[in-house]
Amino acid sequence: MDVRVRGAVPPDPFLGAAALFETEHDLSLPVEVRVRENPEERTWAGHYEDRHVLNISRKAATSAMARELALHELSHMARYEEPHPSHHQSTDEALFLALSGASVERRKVLQCYQIANHMKDVYADDITLSVGPGEKLVTFFESQLAAAVADRPRDHPHPDSERLTPGSDPDITAVNAAFALAMCERHGLVDDGHRLYDLAHAAADDAPGVDLPAFTRLFRSLARGPSESQYRKSLVDAARLYAVDSTASGPAAAD
Structure with missing residues (x-):
């Protein structure tokens, strides 16, 4: 190479x-x-x-983290060359299907793209973690989530800003926490008592409208080899879960 x-x-x-x-x-x-x-x-x-x-x-x-970051990006390149649906499916098309007819805040639409990137990352890191150790990734997740929880804006949870960072909005911080848990569980990187769970629960407490367990299940259970239609459905489900089904008063009731 x-x-x-x-x-x-x-x-x-x-x-x-x-x-x-x-x-x-x-x-x-x-x-x-x-x-x-x-x-x-x-x-x-x-x-x-x-x-x-x-x-x-x-x-x-x-x-x-330089080596691990590089390995992660090489994995994205491999998924692109396959070609894997996650790296070729149109996010715009999936969001149109998911949000059509719904009234959705602009910030949530923007954050749906971050959720789509998380889904790409799941498939990239399936490769990353098949060839390299996961300890640094766990430490990275823990430090990033701890910083986001500490920096969350309590008085103005949804600032009117073009720039959205992991710590700027409690809702997307909770989704980021779900992603971190899902990757660790998908690859058996942590046990039940790991600090990452406490941080995720803190993030969930700050975002009662986000169903953290549902997002964790969604990311963790993404099919290993999805068809284009299967992946599109997962992307639509994720966007609806975040932007339509979740509410300010709490997550949608589970089936």
Whole structure:
């Protein structure tokens, strides 16, 4: 696998990620690692006809999580090349099906895209965790969720803002917590007494309109090899669960 690091950062984490990845998988296209100067920029993969691009901030590229972040993005690239429905299904189409006829706040529509990204991450990390250890991922989930719970805005839970971060809205923080639990349970990374459960319960208490157990089940039970229609249904179900079925007074009653 051809990996080229463009930027004044140590290449070892990226080459190490590629070596781990190649124990079970491969990519047809070369990978260009592009280091960004903005420390707040998220890590993400771009896909082109002749290459994949792994975009990462300098801060992330020199962090203790650099190898794991790179491995995660290589897994997204593999899902794109398969091609896996999660990485080719139109999110816009699924949201249209899910939200048609409903009156939904703009912030919730925007956050449905984050939920769709979580679903892509489930399938990427099925690869990531098949070739690499999960301890750092658990620690990452725990630290991110702890920070989001600590930073939650209690007086104004839904600020009128274009920029939504994990800590800016208790509802999406609860969904993020469900995602973290689901990934840990899907791959047997934590036991029942892990601190992640306490943090998730705290996030759920701050977001009574979000059904955290339902989201945890949804993410955890995503079919390993879904058809396009199966994946579309899961995406529609997730959007409806967040934007339509959940209410300010509490989650929809379970069947």
